[in-house]
Amino acid sequence: ANVRRLARLATKLYDEELRPAGMEVGQFSLLATLRRSGDMTQRQLAVGLGMDSSSLTRTLAILIRQEWIEKRVGADRRSRVFSITAKGSEQFMRALPHWRLAQQRFAAIVGAERG
Numbered sequence: 001a002n003v004r005r006l007a008r009l010a011t012k013l014y015d016e017e018l019r020p021a022g023m024e025v026g027q028f029s030l031l032a033t034l035r036r037s038g039d040m041t042q043r044q045l046a047v048g049l050g051m052d053s054s055s056l057t058r059t060l061a062i063l064i065r066q067e068w069i070e071k072r073v074g075a076d077r078r079s080r081v082f083s084i085t086a087k088g089s090e091q092f093m094r095a096l097p098h099w100r101l102a103q104q105r106f107a108a109i110v111g112a113e114r115g
Helices: 001-022 026-039 041-048 053-065 086-115
Strands: 069-073 078-085
Touching: 026 041, 026 053, 026 069, 026 078, 026 086, 041 053, 041 078, 053 069, 053 078, 053 086, 069 086
Parallel strands: none
Antiparallel strands: 069 078
């Protein structure tokens, strides 16, 4: 129960900090992954991020609509490959200070609970 509570707290805290940058923690994580790893299929993203298919599909749709990522047909025509756009990289960089602040806040909370 404590782990679940801590996970909910972390999500809430990161979402609060990222809100001024116009995104949520799942969107930030997806942009960070594509920025770091380059083009990835939906399956690779799901495994890498540990996201269920419906949440990932929903998040990808939002990021495509925002023009932060793009989708194209993969090598076997059935797969889809996603990549971050220039606009997505700019948005990621705008959000990064907010994410760092969330990291600091979360570390302080976890440290206080251990202490």
